[in-house]
Amino acid sequence: MHAKDIMTVPAHTVRADAPLDDAVALLEQKSITAAPVVDERNVLVGLISELDVLRQEMAARAGDAARVHPSARRVAEVMSGLPLAAWPNADVADIAAAMVNQGVHSVPVVVDQHVVGIVSRCDVLRTILPTDDSAQHEAQQRLDHYAGGRRRWSVTVHDAAATIDGSFDNDTELAVAEALVRTTAGVTNIHVAAQPG
Template identity: 25%
Template sequence: MASRPFTVADVMTKKVVAVLPGADFKELVTTMQRWKVTAVPVVEGEGRVVGVVSEADLLLKEEFHEHRLGLIEQMRRPEATAKAGSRRAEDLMTSPAVTVASDASLPQAARLMATHRVKRLPVVDGHGAIQGIVSRSDLLKVFLRPDDDLAAEVRRDVVERLFPLSRQEVDVRVEAGVVTLSGTVRDSGLIPVAARLAGAVEGVVDVRCGLTVGAE
């Protein structure tokens, strides 16, 4: 039986620091400093995520601190100048928040981060209530899987499924996340498939395929 793909729920941080929409500027700064985070979700009701306040949102106040906001500047950067003059989370936050479901795949989460240029995503349930936070570093946790675990999964889910008759002739080695496949198989058409499936195993860094076709 194939292993279940890793999901956001497997790597997310479940302890979440969040604030209410009415949180003031100083509370936001204090919260980020205390918990050593660079952004906090804004929640209301029973934990429904309505936005995110980041350090970038707060720094706008410092950026515009030493000069008055001119009409042209306000027209060119309306959202930034509005935030610079705000004090509460509901006015400072980016909304709607970019969120991800707990059962989303790690590639899906990575694509969301890249598309929206964010470093972390609130993880929500079907009702939009917060369940955790997933960051870029969380998505990299799969690459900490032991080499022995990766080798066992490649052998079980790739070699034994594709080459049931010649599986004993295939050697699987993993070093620093790099999978090396060697040995002989009966079907040359399955060799590139084996390499592709081995590379799809969560935590695999690269695949070196040295499989060849043996004599019948």
Template identity: 30%
Template sequence: MEVRQLMTGDVATISPDASLKEAARVMIERRVSGLPVIDGDNRLVGIVTEGDVLHQESLRQPATTLRSLFTSQEGPAVTVAEAMTDKVKSVSPEADHTEAARIMESAHVKRLPVVDGDDRLLGILSRADVLRVFARSDEEIAAEIRSGVIERVLWLNSSALAVEVADGKVSLSGTVPTKSDSRILEEMARRIDGVVEVDSGDISYEVDDTKRVEGPLFGSAPRGNL
């Protein structure tokens, strides 16, 4: 599933020129632990987290909390630009959710800004957003295999094939016209969101269309003397 289908478009953001006290206020009001930092053209220039805010404040007042920073009369005298992380991992809206999951895992982050080709912020993708894909019900997965693969791709009657799904594990059985059809069915079933395994051992086919045809396809009449 593409990132654009999973991301949150309504994103709380902050300017690099804003104070950390303002960043703390936005985080508390929006109940988030981090804010994408964008410039005047909506381009992503960094990320500031509650950890960044608390670190700066701890340099002046050890053992503070984010809420005490917001409610204090005097905030830290640094801007978001001075505290933010400017090397930010991001993802494109066209990327697959599995690619986003790999980026999160390798970068050890819980969320990814979604940006276009010009680094303009489009949304935010969280781990919870990605997990929704894997939490699809077995019934939803089976229905997509029947309608999306068997009927729309292979143009077959889905009632001729049995599709069983248990905990994301797909079992396919029945007969398809060609060996190529069986391969396409298995491969496309694996690509369905939420599928963790595919067993197609009980799929048979009527014709092996993958074998090479020996000799000419059409007989040729002997050539006469001219």
């Protein structure tokens, strides 16, 4: 499995020259722990996390200098430097190892230094310990892709058992759909509610 298979798209980015309170608002509104920081050309230049903001706030409280309101500070003053990044075809196992080794929670996915998505620890965990919801989502995406982007069949997953519903034109189409769902992480059993027409 690759980064492009599990990354969140789009990644919510913030400009390096934006006020810090814009970044705080983004993290809160999107319920994310970190956001890639980009320059005026949308090139990745850093990462700002809740921890970066907390660290800055604690330093300001501990210092003797007058505290500066977040709207007066810029993201570039608080962000971590150029972060660990991955490319779309990076192996998820390699990303997970890098996250553990470097102690990071999120890894931006880039193409030509431009952010195209982001992989979080939760994204990686879903591939290791898939839930029924994540297995159903993945299986449905596979079927929709096979159907040329259309929703020809629906799939539900309950207690790791998948049920495919819909009509198939022939046995080959049915066999391919079954194989796509059967090989989805988190699916251990499969039932087809409709047979070839």
